[in-house]
Amino acid sequence: MGLVDQPVQAWADAQGRPAAFLWRGVRRRVVEILDEWRELGRWWEGDPPEERYVYRVRTEDGGVYEIEYRRPAGRWFLYKVWD
Numbered sequence: 001m002g003l004v005d006q007p008v009q010a011w012a013d014a015q016g017r018p019a020a021f022l023w024r025g026v027r028r029r030v031v032e033i034l035d036e037w038r039e040l041g042r043w044w045e046g047d048p049p050e051e052r053y054v055y056r057v058r059t060e061d062g063g064v065y066e067i068e069y070r071r072p073a074g075r076w077f078l079y080k081v082w083d
Helices: none
Strands: 002-012 018-023 026-040 051-059 064-071 075-082
Touching: 002 064, 018 064, 018 075
Parallel strands: none
Antiparallel strands: 002 018, 002 075, 018 026, 026 051, 051 064, 064 075
């Protein structure tokens, strides 16, 4: 498993879930969402929390990735690549 935590361009389906993303110049199509959950950032520090919608996905090339949609930034991030 490798930590990436970089912004990526992504395309969502009608439910707002990732359908594809661009990483290292390759467009990777999501064929299966393996798991999904929601996390809140450091709410205990008193700042407005960063909300993350996290998806563990499998792409058509067989890769497994963890991709997040972060609010309020309104951006997608590739968080992890699973070996």
